[in-house]
Amino acid sequence: MSDTAAPLGLVAALKRELRDLLAAMPDARLRTIGGREFWHGTLEGHEVVAVQSRVGKVAAAATTAALISHYRVGAVVLTGIAGGLAPGVAVGDVVVSAELLQHDLDGSPFFPRWEVPLTGVSRFPADAVLAERAAAAARAALADPLALFGEALVQEFSLHAPTVHTGLIVSGDRFVRTREDRDTLCAALPDALAVEMEGAAVAQVCHEWGLPFVAIRAISDRADEAAHGDFSRFLSAVCAHYGAAVVRRLLAEMPRTLRAPA
Ligand code: ADE
Numbered sequence: 001m002s003d004t005a006a007p008l009g010l011v012a013a014l015k016r017e018l019r020d021l022l023a024a025m026p027d028a029r030l031r032t033i034g035g036r037e038f039w040h041g042t043l044e045g046h047e048v049v050a051v052q053s054r055v056g057k058v059a060a061a062a063t064t065a066a067l068i069s070h071y072r073v074g075a076v077v078l079t080g081i082a083g084g085l086a087p088g089v090a091v092g093d094v095v096v097s098a099e100l101l102q103h104d105l106d107g108s109p110f111f112p113r114w115e116v117p118l119t120g121v122s123r124f125p126a127d128a129v130l131a132e133r134a135a136a137a138a139r140a141a142l143a144d145p146l147a148l149f150g151e152a153l154v155q156e157f158s159l160h161a162p163t164v165h166t167g168l169i170v171s172g173d174r175f176v177r178t179r180e181d182r183d184t185l186c187a188a189l190p191d192a193l194a195v196e197m198e199g200a201a202v203a204q205v206c207h208e209w210g211l212p213f214v215a216i217r218a219i220s221d222r223a224d225e226a227a228h229g230d231f232s233r234f235l236s237a238v239c240a241h242y243g244a245a246v247v248r249r250l251l252a253e254m255p256r257t258l259r260a261p262a
Helices: 015-023 057-071 128-141 145-149 151-157 179-188 199-209 227-237 239-252
Strands: 008-012 029-033 036-043 046-052 075-084 094-102 164-171 192-196 213-221
Touching: 008 015, 008 057, 008 239, 015 046, 015 075, 015 227, 015 239, 036 057, 036 239, 046 057, 057 075, 057 199, 075 128, 075 199, 075 227, 075 239, 094 128, 094 192, 094 199, 128 164, 128 213, 128 239, 145 151, 145 239, 151 227, 164 199, 179 192, 192 213, 199 213, 213 227, 213 239, 227 239
Parallel strands: 008 046, 008 075, 075 213, 094 164, 164 192
Antiparallel strands: 029 036, 036 046, 075 192, 094 213
């Protein structure tokens, strides 16, 4: 690690997931690199580079590599939404990553199922300190759902008492939208809390660069037959509030001591 202070990288797959965060960075400079728009500005007193990765593991990995090599960020936070897998993970809850795994990766018989070939790693650990800070920020941000979302959204999405979970997030290049598909995933990976399409790819790139990483996901659906409609409603009505409230709280309470990658 060098001694130069470094910005924080903020990644989301969809523009909607970043909307309220970008609104809070009105002076950010916009630059397009590799087909991605990077906003370089200040948020809660931190130098931040925010970028929309687009959807899926390849898009997320390519974006993260560009973010790290062009902006020399000192840590990466992924924000957005996910499908709930474990029984207690409900729409409106937040899942913070402790570990991330690519559920659709299988190089067997040459490598164990889920292991990223030639790395020896199946589960990429999130940074423990960042994860703890992110969970604390999420709990604080969600302490008063009525103030955060307003009465109408609390009623519509049953956001009366969202829970914050920390654990395994699994990622793959498909939207999980049947109970059968979800149950198969849960049977194979019983400790998986949530499923999405980018986190483990961002985690892998950060791991390879030796950078702290955490994913913070609001649960938009239960990865079942209702997932398509639930996802769309949550995306358009609620998710930007989560990203802004939780990430801003995390930054507000984080020391400004990030170091650029070596
Ligand atoms: N992101 C949000 N919901 C999802 C789901 N059901 N499957 C994959 N990614 C998701």
